Amino acid sequence: MTIQNLIRPSIKALKPYSSARDEFKGNTDNLTFLDANENPFENGVNRYPDPQQGKLKALISQIKDVPTENILLGNGSDEVLDLLIRMFCEPNKDNIIILPPTYGMYEVLANVNAVETIKINLSEDTFQPKKETILSKSNANSKILFLCSPNNPSGNSFEVSTIAFLLKNFKGIVVIDEAYIDFSKQESWLSRLNEFPNLVVTQTLSKAFGMAGIRLGMCFASAEIIATLNKIKPPYNINELTQAKAIEGLSKMTLINSQIASLLEQRDILVKALDEVRFIEKVYPSEANFVMVKVDDANKRYQQLIENGIVIRNRTTQPLCENCLRLSVGTKEENRRLVENLKKL
CATH class of the missing domain: 3.40.640.10 (Type I PLP-dependent aspartate aminotransferase-like (Major domain))
Incomplete structure (x- = not known):
């Protein structure tokens, strides 16, 4: 070749x-x-x-x-x-x-x-x-x-x-x-x-x-x-x-590296918090700035979050991703709001 x-x-x-x-x-x-x-x-x-x-x-x-x-x-x-x-x-x-x-x-x-x-x-x-x-x-x-x-x-x-x-x-x-x-x-x-x-x-x-x-x-x-x-x-x-x-x-690489470190820290915090959400069946390991989770009903949970002002990505139609949602890692405040809403659903 x-x-x-x-x-x-x-x-x-x-x-x-x-x-x-x-x-x-x-x-x-x-x-x-x-x-x-x-x-x-x-x-x-x-x-x-x-x-x-x-x-x-x-x-x-x-x-x-x-x-x-x-x-x-x-x-x-x-x-x-x-x-x-x-x-x-x-x-x-x-x-x-x-x-x-x-x-x-x-x-x-x-x-x-x-x-x-x-x-x-x-x-x-x-x-x-x-x-x-x-x-x-x-x-x-x-x-x-x-x-x-x-x-x-x-x-x-x-x-x-x-x-x-x-x-x-x-x-x-x-x-x-x-x-x-x-x-x-x-x-x-x-x-x-x-x-x-x-x-x-x-x-x-x-x-x-x-x-x-x-x-x-x-x-x-x-x-x-x-x-x-x-x-x-x-x-x-x-x-x-x-x-x-x-x-x-x-x-501005110093700023960029600081933001990456912050996102990694927030990703770890988010993963731990997602384990406490009752309808999340699995939190997949992530090496990105997002986390994929398997839930009981992806279409239902996606719509509920929309109604509460939070937009995530519904991946349930993708191969091997039935009832999976993809959550981007946001700021500390955005992640807190996401978790609070997930726990209220």
Whole structure:
């Protein structure tokens, strides 16, 4: 298996669009720019943004300890996931593999791109991948395996040995979605990018970094994969305001780490309190910023909480999640209000 053999032939042959800002890469000091048909009247956003997000990537590189050539940024992680499917999967021919219950956008994006989705449920109760089943049900057209770890909605991390086994034996790209990695005790797979050429790691600024509103996702992979993704991404996919806000937010890592520590503390407090709610039958272990619980009647309890002004996520329709609710960890006051209302129901 080589990465080049996995990439769609049309993508390999593609000549990427060259934007004005891509073509001129010299020193910009004291220059008059008349190359991009921009409005010349300065207002802070009249110029096109850096198409390669150089300053932002340099900061992310420093924080994540990953070279910039191994980083691609997207308009949310969803754009990154869509680009990966378009890069590797031939419409009406190839397939992706997902492990329900999991993040629903993997399948949606596959459907948008006319790519088949093979579903292999996680093991019941433990929510771990069935590695041998995954290999037996994959075929020559299985291009991407999506692993969400920590998993949404179950909240657990996948065993390191299982992921390593799949990276070594799956004959395609393994995408590890680490949206919740900052809340986990497990080490990020970023540290092993050089070990597995078929490894792609996605992360986000929407969870631990508290910037869901700016929509910025991160993709980490080999320079070979990143170079090809850069060929097919929209030229200015990360706008100027998003880049500026991300740089501002990432410059406050002391605050971010403090907030993560607070959420972890509140998660532990919330888990203990949920054990005292009479209709909660099980509290699942979590390494994310949410907790999944099994209740007597998910639809009923969900509606009752709505009536009391609290919105949670009803996951009862998902595989292996019958009568399960997903509760985000909030502030101390928000968690107190949640528990009080649960105990009153």
